[in-house]
Amino acid sequence: MDRTVNVAEAKATLSELLDAAMAGEKIVIARKGKPIARLEIVEELKPRVPGAAKHWKIPSDAFLRPLSKKDRAWLEGEHTDEFGISKPKRKPKRSR
Template sequence: MQQVNIHEAKTHFSRLIARVLAGEEIIIARAGQPVARLLPVTGSTRQRTPGSARGQIKMAADFHHPLPDHLREEFEK
């Protein structure tokens, strides 16, 4: 784990990201006091299941009808 000051972190951000991706933890400090920790994002995002909301979403019967003139005009401004 290495500590760097904010100015150094801004100047060398891409390098610090590369080090984090290689497994290193970086502490960012202001006036020598730690204020943030730079870590890789871990864990996987939840997989989407197609069709999981089937039957839960209702479309209005007039969903495909043209908008009323006053609304259409607002969108076309």
Template structure:
């Protein structure tokens, strides 16, 4: 783990970020006292649309946008909402 002071961190931030990307942690100190740590961030989970179709029972599912479409007046009355 590399320790740098605040002034060095400000002047070499790009180089420190490269070190962090390579898996190294960097501690930033003020007057020799550690105050912060730079560490890498876990990448976001990659998601693909329709990935849930691999689960049993969803193989042949086809999305019907009419399911979420607004109801017309006749459908509202048929459902008993009017």
């Protein structure tokens, strides 16, 4: 069964909620009675193993070849849709 708490209660009792989540309890945070987030424990990541990708078959000259026109256009942001129509580059919005 999920335990539902409102935002104010979650702010006030965060450390207790973290302890409950670590104990396996499922906690849902709600705003005005509507669930908006779930508090859950994070599984530890497995360490990377050296040589795990040695079975990949990458040609030795793969990084030395010049890019095709299509690949270069894609990297430069000149994408096309399914009809072959070029989509314009989107300029980043300036922060004020």
